[in-house]
Amino acid sequence: MKALRAPLRARDPATAPDRGFGARLMTPLLLGAVLNPLNSTMIATGLVAIGRDFGTGPSGTAWLLSSLYLTSAVGQPVMGRLADSLGPRRVFLAGLAVVCAGGLLGTFAPAFAWLIAARVLLGLGTSAAYPAAMAMLRAESLRTGRPAPRPVMGRLSLAALGSAALGPTLGGLLTATTGWRGIFAVNVPLALLALAVALPWLPHDRRRPAAAGTAPASTAPDGTGPDGGDTGPVRPRQGPVRPQQPSGGPSATTPPRGALLRTYLRHGLTYLAIYCALYGYAQWLEEARGCTSVQAGLVMLPMSLAAAACSLLGARTKGLRAPLTTAAALLAAGSGILVTATGGTPLAALLIASALFGIPQGLASTGNQAAVYAQAPPDRVGSAAGLQRTAQYTSAMAATGLLALCFGQQASDAGLHRLAAVTGALSLLLIALTATDRALRARTRT
Template sequence: MKALGAPLRARDSGAAPDRGFGARLMTPLLLGAVLNPLNSTMIATGLVAVGRDFGTGPSGTAWLLSSLYLTSAVGQPVMGRLADSLGPRHIFLAGLGVVCAGGLLGTFAPAFGWLIAARVLLGLGTSAAYPAAMAMLRAESLRTGRPAPRPVMGRLSLAALGSAALGPTLGGLLTATTGWRGIFAVNVPLALLALAVALPWLPHDRRHPATAGPGPGPGPGPGPDDTGAATGDTGPVQPQQGPVRPQQPSGGPSPAAPPRDALLRTYLRHGLTYLAIYCALYGYAQWLEEARGCTSFQAGLVMLPMSLAAAGCSLLGARTKGLRAPLTTAAALLAAGSGILVTATGGTPLAALLIASALFGIPQGLASTGNQAAVYAQAPPDRVGSAAGLQRTAQYTSAMAATGLLALCFGQRASDAGLHRLAAVTGALSLLLLVLTATDRALRARTRT
């Protein structure tokens, strides 16, 4: 609510930085931006209940995860292109309509296959919001003659970050109170609310509304030192679609100077980090319910430190001047969290389980902001948007790979032995990530002032 209220306060007070980017524009965009990351994580604490009702284990429910990620990975660039050619308002509204359809289909799904179809619809519909929002912000920049203010970009990013972080807890609450179908049903009122404010408030599409690039203005776009730019890539949050001008490193080379392999290493590092994080996010939640005996709501509460740590450390990471230290710390903490899970059993003290949850949340915040800043520093200035999109592709690929690992390690039921196998994999990934980060010379330059 803070993110939604901020533009309203700025507009009401007549603050110059938000002029042209006030509540009438930002409220529907913020509501739309939360839908994809919310759906990507909210299902985590409902998988066991779904599997129980339809007689399938983790190897089957993994399709509910991979279907949304695969659809989103393909759908976001397609929706961005459609927003540029057909108009962002049309695509934004159409996406909300598809979200409603997906939510209704999942709510009344008579068989497991219909649930997968509902997740595909949700992935497609929610993929429209962020690229359409970026196109509308570019159109507003053209109209006002200046780029979108940095606080506006920050609010859009933080809205997506917060919804992704709180998704598992919300999913557990809905499953415990309304059943797992509530995870699908909640999309309907959210999408209708976004439609209710988007129809009267979003500006009508102009001809070629977002193909001319960012509006003129002396100020740079969001840089790696800004909360909005730095947090725009956390899971699962959509990449920025518009061109962004990176800030010059302090005492280092220009953003275009690092070789291409430095950017490739950043993609690899980001992908490995989120492969470990997604394995923990989904595998840990299922183990808590099936092996530990927690209810969906209790599992969500145990996962809450992960959510809070991810959100808090993303803000901390956005204010870090260097890259090597936070990224190395993230890799080390992933290894530590894996060490706890590799020995966890049904009798492990609750305090240790909460610590393990936090140990997987802190790296999520540090790595997301650190790798996003690395992309801005290492990509050519005219290709930062494309580079951020490829970083997001690496994250989605890791999410799909994590579903395969879950099926391989757990089989039909999440057991202690399955968790130990999964934790061994995440531990090995963490150690590899630690070596890659510590030996990457491109991370030595400071990228934030």
């Protein structure tokens, strides 16, 4: 009997890889997580076709970008707060239903104003997935008594980042094969697929305890507590208890609020530079360089591949300050190429510039996500994740304004140079902010 019990005792939940964070939980979360970043970028290579059909230029089609970003900037923290209070599963499923409605409206939109309305619906619906996913991971962390494993966080970041990076290429293919309406229509099967796996697989939301000092009223005989958390043996609680955390997870001592605010600022400035390059580069390739939507998407493919590869690399990096500083430096290098680019610039240089803007996406996305998870109060992870995305999409809206100022009615070499000068200045500011942030020096990930 002792020989039979020994292996059971050896299977410590804290050391079992991804125990509690398996495919049934992660598959729907990953499918949902791709929707918002995908919609934020795949329209980049469809803007020229949309503008041509509706008789508007870059200053008009910029509303298709800013409408989704404004909705997302407001919707992400709201959805995160709802996920923390009402339950992440409910919010996640409701968001997918709204995505279906937005995709259908955009597919059959008879006028430009209807496209803007569709983008608003898509922004609202897709805003639910990421903060709800972070809240579910935190609930699973409470149930298992340990934070989400680093590879799990890395996969969530990769899903969001990879879909954002692949968006321009996918948008170009859809525009060339089905027309720009395919950019909206693709949301319907993606959301339905996510619903099909979320309904049977995601854990049901549980009621929260009525009072902090008593056992949860919804505790089941098997020890299942609120939000799907496993409270273990039912016993009186004499104070708030937090599961043991490795370095880099939410710690017993919550970092100062200023550390989290600096993470939001750093994330926002990084993505201001990235979105300026993403949308400005795509439009310049088509209008000044003379590329088709497919060719423009292919030129930007190194950005996608580099972002995906470096998100995995960032998930395995122990420190935070070094990869984030490297990301800022590479943004400066990419800006240096674009500030001198013309219609005759060799293709190799354009591909290198694309990669130089892709690598920072991977490093900054995983690095800042890890910082938010470490610095946020444990019961507000969903809200904090939503505010991180608010910082990102506020910067995206600012980027659309910069595009209108730099390009006007048509993308040109001079406009690209002005835009690259702005991204270069932002990169230098990021280097200074990251290098002087003491919270990043003190925190590492296991």
